[in-house]
Amino acid sequence: MKNRIMIALFIVITALCFAQEASPMYDWAYTEVVTLNGRRFYGAKADSWLSDTFADSYCEQDGYAIVQGYKLHYWLYDTITYHDGDASDIYNNIVPRWVEQLGYVIDFDNIEVYNPNTDLASSVKALMTQRGCDVSVALIATVDYEYVVINEYFAKWRQYKTTIYYLYK
Structure with a gap:
């Protein structure tokens, strides 16, 4: 009986591990070596044995912020260090x-x-500042609709821009 419970628990935990949302840049890759600001990048995060991948060129990381009482998962990017502040690849x-x-x-x-x-939640601003990132992306699903929010910080003007992509399943 204990073995069955342990096996069932193992299966549930394994399923939960694989059910986690993959990063937006997980399988994006440089197909040849690219040098950005003196650092060489190649390959994709999906090739787990590689470091200095496409996602690393954007310093991809994730974190959480509380917005209107909800804990939201954000993907964070630094476009300034290696991409001269150009976030167009992220958007497009x-x-x-x-x-x-x-x-x-x-x-x-x-x-x-x-x-x-001017109404961006202070927790999102703080998360972006703490992580040294100028772009954040969140997939938000509510009862009524689903959408992606992209926040971008422009240091030169000390302003945030928010873009909302509404989604259909």
Whole structure:
């Protein structure tokens, strides 16, 4: 009986480990060596034996922030160190492909942009500052709708921009 319980527990824990949301840049790769600000990058995070991958060039990391009483999971990126502050790949390629892999479609006719966003939650600002990142991405699912929020900080103007992509399953 104990063996059956242990096996069932192991299966549940294993399933939970694999059910975790993959990072937006998980399988994005440089197909040849790219040198950015003197550092060489190659390959994808999916190739677990590699370091200095595509995701590393954006210093990809994740964290949590409390927004309106909800604990939200954010993916954080530093576009300044190796990409001269250019987040266009995140907006135009990485996030759209990521949400498609998760089974969503972006409603490109109803994108919302708040620039500047003076109402961004202080916990999100603090998370971005603490991690040294200028871009944060969160996938938010509510009872009524699902959407991706992309926040970008422009140090030159000390302003945040928020872009919302509404999603369909």
